[in-house]
Amino acid sequence: MLEGSxxxxxxxxxxxxxxxxxxxxxxTFARIGITDPLSIDDYRAHSGFCGLEAALQREPQDIVEEVKASGLRGRGGAAFPTGIKWQTVLDTPADQKYIVCNADEGDSGTFADRLAMECDPYMLIEGMTIAGLAVEATQGYIYLRSEYPLAKQVLDEAIARAEQAGYLGDNLCGSGRTFHLEVRLGAGAYICGEETSLLESLEGKRGLVRFKPPLPAIEGLFGRPTVVNNVLSLAAVPFILAEGAEAYANHGMGRSWGTLALQLAGNVKRGGLVELAFGTTLRTLMEEFGGGTLTGKPLRAVQVGGPLCAYPKASGTCRWIMKPSPRSAQAWATAA
Ligand SMILES: Cc1cc2nc3c(=O)[nH]c(=O)nc-3n(C[C@H](O)[C@H](O)[C@H](O)COP(=O)(O)O)c2cc1C
Known part of the structure; x- marks a missing residue:
């Protein structure tokens, strides 16, 4: 617990x-509420930078294999396997490669990316640095929505402290390896959350969607191979490298491995973030974690995935699984 709290x-x-x-x-959210977000000592005392230290001992291909074996899929919406995306970037030769973190978090009612950045910024820094080692990229950018001034302040300070402590820069942990990181602010356009418009915006242009192919993994930022991943995809990586792919893959069910940050909002007694392994039923989530409706009336409908998504079929056994649609699983309870 934080001192003084x-x-x-x-x-x-x-x-x-x-x-x-x-x-x-x-x-992913194991340290949140427990550590001081900007204390490197605190972060280290709670397994921080263990994933990076492990990654520094391994070859790029080995790191990619570990991420593939974990079954991690992108948390930004399309659920694309993260390891496969990284493999494409690793396999594409270039003089410069980039890691871009999509922190645009534009969907109404979502806040998990913000919480991760404000409350555990070194986790994202570590995840992006590991991604850099995995695909041989030496520069990273966090594309952050401008509506998150506190996250900007926390990330800037955390980056400065990590550089000073040797966890970022030209000589990562004395290894001679390089990774630099900067925060860039978005300009308030929802479409800039889409990865190719995000890249246009990052290049200083108007945020318009690019044609695909080429994929960003082959021709991304400034035409160079680029990993574009959501905050929570990158934030899951330190755990995977520190504890091993199996420890991550042991959570979940079917083809959906690991945990999901569920964001509860609307007419629910206890709104907020709940991290659970895939496979938890919607009823458990809403009743045991959400506490039912705020008004105390019976729960009649839950909208999964927020305003952009659909209503699941009414059933007590509806489970969270990884489907290419909801960017962040989010439930809205409506009591009739
Ligand atoms: C209109 C639109 C908005 C999007 N907004 C976001 C966003 O705010 N955050 C995000 O991570 N992904 C967003 N995405 C998905 C990204 O294009 C991309 O798939 C994602 O950043 C890839 O990261 P991942 O593989 O880690 O999920 C959006 C996609 C579309 C089509």
């Missing part, structure tokens, strides 16, 4: 003693 009037007590938090399967 016990005396805060809104403090609820130690995280591990709060049932709602203790019953979650927090892999």
């Amino acid at each position: 016990v005396s805060h009037p809104l403090a609820l007590g130690p995280t591990e003693e709060i049932d709602y938090l203790a019953r979650q399967q927090r892999l």
Whole structure:
């Protein structure tokens, strides 16, 4: 628990003693609410940079294999396998490659990317650095929506501290390997969350969608091979490298491995972020974690994926699985 937080009037007590938090399967959000976001010592004391240290001992292809074996799929919406995207960038020869983090988080009601960046910025920095080592990219950009001024402040400070501590820059942990990182602010256009318009915007142009092919993995930022990944996809990587692909893949069901950050909003008693392995039923999520409706009326409908998505078929066994559609699984409860 953060020092001094016990005396805060809104403090609820130690995280591990709060049932709602203790019953979650927090892999990505494990440190949140526990560590001081900007303290490198705190981050290290809670397994921080272990993934990077492991990655520095391995060949690029080995790192890509580990990510492939974890079954990690992009959390930005299309659920594309992250390891396969990285393989394409690794296999494409170029004098310069890039890692771009999509932190545009434009969908109404979503906030998981923001929480990860504001509360555990080194996790994203570490994930992007590992991605750089995996595909041989030496420059990264976080494309951050301009509506997130606190995230910008936290990330800028965390990048400066990580550089000073040797976790970013020209000599990562004394290895002689290089990775630089910068935050770039978006200009408030929803379409800039789409990866090719994002790249246009990052290049200083108007955010218009590019034709595909070529894929960004082959011709991306400034025409160079580029990994474009969502914040949560990159944030999952340190755990995978530190604990091994199997530890990640042991969560979930079917072809959906790992955990998902579920964002509850609307007429729900306990809105907020819940991290659970794929396979949890919608009823468990809404009743046990969301606490039912705020108004106390019966739960009649849940919109999965937020305003852009559909209503699932009414059934007590509807489970979260990875489908190419909801960018961030989010539920809206409506009580009739
Ligand atoms: C209109 C539109 C908006 C999008 N907005 C976002 C966004 O805000 N954040 C995001 O990560 N992906 C967004 N995407 C998906 C990205 O194009 C891309 O698939 C994603 O960044 C890839 O990362 P991933 O493989 O880690 O999911 C959007 C796609 C479309 C078509």
